[in-house]
Amino acid sequence: MSALEPGDPFQDTIAAIATPPGEGSIGVVRLSGPHALEVASHVFVSSFGRDPRRFASHTIHHGHVVDSGTGAVIDEVVLVFMKGPRSYTGEDVVELQGHGGRVSLEAILNLTLRHGARPALAGEFTRRAFLNGRLDLAQAEAVLEVVRARTEAGLAAAVRQLRGGLSGRVEGLRAELLSVVASLEASVDFPEEGFDFPAVGELEKQIYRIEEGVGVLIQQARDGRLLREGATVVIAGRPNVGKSSLLNALLGRERAIVSVVPGTTRDTVEEELEIRGFPIRLIDTAGLREEPQDPIEMEGLRRTREAVGRADVTIVVVDGSEPIAPLDLNAWSESPEPRILVANKSDLEPAAQSAAYQDRFGVEPLFTSARTRQGVEGLRSEIGRLLGGDAAGEAIMMVGPRHREALERAERQLERARRGLGEGISVELTVLDVRGALHALGEIVGETVTEEILDQIFRDFCIGK
Ligand SMILES: Nc1nc2c(ncn2[C@@H]2O[C@H](COP(=O)(O)OP(=O)(O)OP(=O)(O)O)[C@@H](O)[C@H]2O)c(=O)[nH]1
Ligand SMILES: [Mg+2]
Known part of the structure; x- marks a missing residue:
């Protein structure tokens, strides 16, 4: 048995079953950390008598997982070794790919734990990838979006984020903000140079442009939510x-x-369908009527309104x-x-x-x-258009609720900074606001982020990711 002690949380080696529970055609136990290969050498017996400790990076080896205590063969496996930093986590990673049964995977995992690995926490592999600089935070979150994508368009947006789409945009805005901070601080440090009005006007414009950039991302947060959770159409x-x-x-x-x-x-009737890449929950409701006749109709009406x-x-x-009825106008105005x-x-x-509808409702009907089925395709396109065009569009990014909150904070602070400049309040206060916005944007990519936020993010991951 090995004498490895789990020590520093980032120095130890973690292990987890990385494939979903249930029967699969393969199942993977993944190890990551400085002793990954060492741990593997205690559980893996190469078919060619090789010593795992001497395996070269990015190589694959055939063999068996053997319980060295009893000599029992647990499973026939393939071992994959990826030496850090060229691995998912940035550390040494070993994957033991077995036959995919729950019992054998658990036995393999337990063996690695007995030989010095520690059970990984939810999302810990991805968290290490972030901590080791393999992914920024928005990219790490995208890993979860990729796993959870419900439509091809949703997947494409998640992959764009994983490849740094959102991060790139945020970094661009941060770089611009840094130059604003530099100009502002220069005017504080060298007041004798004067802070003349054209410069103030220029800075206001620059901040306004950054605000607009932030605003675009906030809009995309809405589209991102629709892609992730699906849109409700009633x-x-x-x-x-x-x-x-x-x-x-x-x-x-x-x-x-x-x-x-x-x-x-x-009662309401719900069904799922896909329109232009958006997952849609389509809900048919009980007809809106003036006076419900019985408790069931009342409940139906309540559900419709809900x-x-x-x-x-x-x-x-x-x-x-039929002629336009007052109830039609009620339904519209409600x-x-x-x-x-x-x-x-x-x-x-x-x-x-059409003109009569325009007159009474203020819009022409479809x-x-x-x-x-005449006009039904047109209705479908109109739904897609109102949901924000085309979910497959390159522009849509998986801006999640956490990002959105940070973006909104940045937007508020930028606006205050810009107004402050215009009203001639002290430059020091303006710098504080701009720095606040910078900090908020930094949270998105993980530049400025607390342990609690990291815990919250990775809690949603599964163990083994
Ligand atoms: N001619 C014609 N009849 C239709 C059309 N759509 C629905 N109907 C008829 O209208 C009647 C009511 O249709 P439903 O779909 O049940 O109407 P609803 O709005 O769901 O009605 P409630 O559930 O009672 O609120 C049925 O007899 C349908 O066959 C249409 O496009 N053309
Ligand atoms: Mg009906």
Whole structure:
């Protein structure tokens, strides 16, 4: 047995099963740390009698994991060695790739623990990659986004972030801010040079440009959220206008019950679909009515309002073959932006023209027929457009809630700094605000970040990542 002692948390060697639980065609136990190869040498027996301690970096070896205590062969494996810093964590990494059974993987893991490794914490491999400078923080977080991506567009955005897309933008803004700080501090240190007005105007403009850059990223945070969590699209309107029929038409299958009886849908009906790369939760609701007849209808109505309340986009449907009713106008005015007005049943004789809708609702409707599918593609594109164009667009980045909060803080401080400059308050105070903004942006890439933030971020990772 080895005499390795777990010591300094960043000097010790960690181990974890890196593949998901359950049966797989392979399963991987991963080791990282200065003694990774040493630990492996106690559990791995090469088929060619080689000593693992002499393995060259980036080589693969066939052999068996053997319990040296009992001589029992645990599994036939392939050992991969990646010497730091050219590895995921930046440290020496060994992967033992076995047959993927839970019992054998746990036995391999336990053996490595017996020989001096320590069980890895959630996200600890990625955390080490960050601490060793292999990834900045935004990139480390992108690892989780890649794993969790729900659509191809979401994956593409996560990979862009992993490759430094967000970090590059933030670094660019930080560099500009640093030059602002330098100019401001120069004026404090050398007051005799004077701080003349053109220079102030120039700095205000420069700060404003940086604010705009931050604003763009905040907007992308919204798109990023939609990509990660999916967007909620709610279909609302008075009874019998064809809400359920439209849900079915958008899905391309008969999911919700459709009938001539008003009040068919009493509960909300949810389905998943994808529009332009955005994962969408499409919700059909009970028709909005003036006076619910019974407790079930009341509850249905409550659920409808609740769904509309959390919608990213609301589709308000009216029956185009009937005159515009007060309830239609209510449904419209109760729905928050962004919303789409749809006049359904366009296969029937229209009761009102575009101009009449424009007059009453303030917008022209999209004419659809859930029956013939006419206009349904147009509705789909309109949903995509309102969600922010094209999820596959190069511009969208996975700006997560943590980034968004830091960006908003930076934006507020920049605005205060800029106003302060304009109002002629002391340069020292302005410098404080600009430095505050710099700090907030630094949190995104992990330049300025606390242990607590790191704990929070990596807690969401699985063990072995
Ligand atoms: N002609 C025509 N009829 C339609 C169209 N869409 C729906 N209908 C009919 O309208 C009636 C009501 O449709 P539903 O989809 O159940 O309407 P709803 O808005 O979900 O109704 P509730 O669930 O009762 O609120 C059914 O008889 C449908 O066949 C359409 O585009 N054209
Ligand atoms: Mg319905």
